[in-house]
Amino acid sequence: MMTVKMPPLPLTGGCQCGAVRYEISAVPVMFYLCHCSECQTQTSSAFGESLRCDPAFVTVTGKMATTTRTAESGTVRFGDFCPECGVRIQHRSKGDPGRLNIKAGTLDDASWLAPAGHIWTRSRQVFVTIGEGELSYREAPEDGGAAMQARWRQMLGLDEG
Template sequence: MKIPLTGGCQCGALRYEIHAEPLSVYVCHCTECQRQSASAFSMSVMVPRSALDYIKGTPRRWERVADSGRIIAGDMCETCGVRPVNHPLANDKVSILKPGTLDDTSWLHPVGHIWTRSAQPWVPLPDDAVIHEGHPADMNALIAAWSAYRETMRAG
């Protein structure tokens, strides 16, 4: 993983940089993520909101109520409609990056799964992952698991 992390939308009109290491990488199985990804789940990369900068284009902001009942604002490209980043309004310190929009995805390794009660029955959940049936009360276990994973990678 090379900081800054860079990425953008599908058409290239919206580009971003992340100037800090992610706080966690996990998989979300909520029905909203299933709809957004048009798949069984969506990966999420939690980053410090203060580390996110758009370097090209201006995203359109869209707010919605998530399955958890929390309000989430999403940034999307007005041209192609890709939504690379979500901002939970309940926590103004973090943003949730959709890692398929990253230029380099080779380092991604999810350490947990949330909203598993909505998971498709054919999706296997790793025994060593942090598992939450719904939205966790806090993200501390996911952050700790990512930190431990990163330490093992550095020790290599």
């Protein structure tokens, strides 16, 4: 398992034009890659990068606009983005105020990240290789991501295991 050396808190990031900035003041809950077709479309890439955080420890400055869509699961999802340059900053789900996913590509320094797992791999692009021993789920993890959260804490050296 790869180890991760997180930079000192707060983690910072923002959009391309600088109109929206954020700070994360606590260790993120986990970092994972989502291979669903919706993330592929939204990012114009092979997957979405999600840095799950407790929203109580995320401070955003600047005005964001919000899009709403219903996921395949039926969950209503909100995507918050900079109305000036269009960069998606975060996404969240209706009825789940304790969960916020920062789009990790918006971090000022994303060089330290390594995913704790992969979700919705049934729609992953054929050229994306998932290494042996990496946590991988064809759809959403049945445990709500608990195994990925535990792996993330181990990768950060916060838990033995």
